[in-house]
Each structure stands twice: as C-alpha cells, then as structure tokens.
Amino acid sequence: MKNQSFRIVYAGTPDFATPPLKALVEAGYNVVGVYTQPDRRSGRGRKLVHGPVKTTALELGLEVFQPVALKEEAAIAELAALQADLMVVAAYGLILPQTVLDLPVHGCINIHASLLPRWRGAAPIQRAIEAGDERSGVTIMQMAAGLDTGDMLLRKTVDITSDMTAATLHDLLAAAGADALLEVIDQIHASTLTAEVQNDSEVTYAHKLNKAEAVIDWSLSATALHRKVCAFNAWPVAQTACDGDVLRVWQSEPLEHSAVETDTTPGTIVGLEHGIDVMTGDGVLRLLRVQAPGKKPVAAHEYVSSRALRAGQQLG
16 A cells, blocks of 8 residues: 555546546555546536546545636635645646645646647647657656646657557557556655756647548648548547538548549549548548448448449549
8 A cells, every 4th residue: 555644636537537547546545636627518408417537536435626717715725725745637627826736745747648848738649640740658747837838757658550540549648647657656755756858949739629620621642631530530530521411531541552543633532442532632542431420430331332422423
C-alpha cells in the first residue's frame, strides 16, 4: 500500500482521463477528491448524464466535486480544505487559476496527449494524425499559467501507423498516460524528479476540431484525405455528399498505383470492385467503410450493393 499520508486530488472529465484515475487507486494512492465538469444534458429526453470520470470515481467510492468554475472563493476554499500534496489534471476542461496551481504542496501536474512542445492545445491526438506524424505520445508536465507551457517531467512515445485512427491512438495514449503518471509520482517520492523547459521554437498548436472540417475536399491528395479520415474517426467523421445524402467515411486507404487518367475531376467515382474508389487532387482514395444517414457503418461493398452507384458518378 502506498503512503496514505500523500494526498492526491484528481481532475478530469472524458474517457481519456479514466485510466490514470483507475491506475492511481489500483496502485494504492490516496485520492482524496475527484474534480470533474458538471453533468450535461444528453439524448432525446435531455437527461443529466455523468461524464466518464464521474462514473468511474463513484464506482471507486471517491468523493466527487463539480464546480462550474474554479475562480470563486468558495470553490477554492473547498479545494484547499482537501489539503492536497499533488493535483493531477487530465483533460479536465476548466482553466485553473494561479491560486489553484499554487495550492498543492507539489503543485499541479497535467497529462497531455502529445510530445510537447508539439501540439499544445485542444486536439493533439487528431492533429498529429492529420499532419502525418510518425509518432505521438504523452507528456507529464508541471502546470503553469499558459496553455500547455509548463516544464516537462516525463514523456512516453507511441508510434502512429498509417491506418491508425484517432480513436485507437486515444486509447493507447490514455494507457500510456496512466503508466507515466505513476512513474512521475514515484519520482516525486524519491526526490529524483527532473524538469525540462519546453523549446518555444518547436511549438505547434492543435486547434479544436469543428464539424465543418469533416466535409471532404476532393481537390486534396489521397494521402491527405486518408489522414483526415483517420484523424476524424470517431468525431466528427469525414463526410461527403452522395446522391443528395451525406455519406460518412470511417475507413479508407490511398492507392499507391492507379491507371486512372490524371485529368479526371476530383470527387469522381472511378471504381467499385474493391470499395468505392474516388479520384482526388492527387491519386485515388479507396473508401472501405462508410455510413448512410440513419444507418450503421458498413463495409463499402455492402453500401454499393444497396445503392445504384456507378463509375463516373460525382461525390461532393
């Protein structure tokens, strides 16, 4: 059993933040409180729904706090009363003022889903895939007032394969974040922790995703579009117009060699034998898994068999 006198406050909201929380409890650390965003209304009935971290915290028997913000004196006093030695933050979604950052004995540390200083910001997982990065990872950093600007305490690398989706990379990084967190806390106890200042010349920003980005621009290259398909799986999901409907694209592959004439208009279906082959601004993109409105995602050949698609038809 870990030292129960070492008090940890945990702050997180989505699925990404659940593996590190579980890891802390399973390792025997004393998590004295869990902060998460307020419940949101969801579904047709607009019922209040717990976030993943709250659900996990309640299952683990941990006390949950859900302030709208951490700026009011009452909220700060409530946090101070927990007498935390360390606050761990993972995709919490609320800004921590300097007053809060200074409360714990060892400050606040953050689990960030990129190899800082590359991809600071809201969507590091998706932007890494979209950009064609060969590797990603997690960084445990000491939190500072700026956006992901704190000193780096530990980094763990994860390779990105050519067909890896954001959903898959998300899960790999969440697990890596749990492992890295335990390593850092062990180093805090052993007084062996070292910090590395981020190189500002290497900074890139991972801007928040929006639904408009999901619309496929067929003038881009097959490689670029394939990366977007992977990056936007599972949200917002790449999409294009097809026979007046929205066709969502969940899986694809760029074809290395194609006999299609290069002057074919981008967005034109050029083959239907092994999927839905579509001409792009550079090369052919094969759609492998797609989804019609109101339907479940299916293999492209199933979609083709139920539709009157034809070579020469235009998408977009």
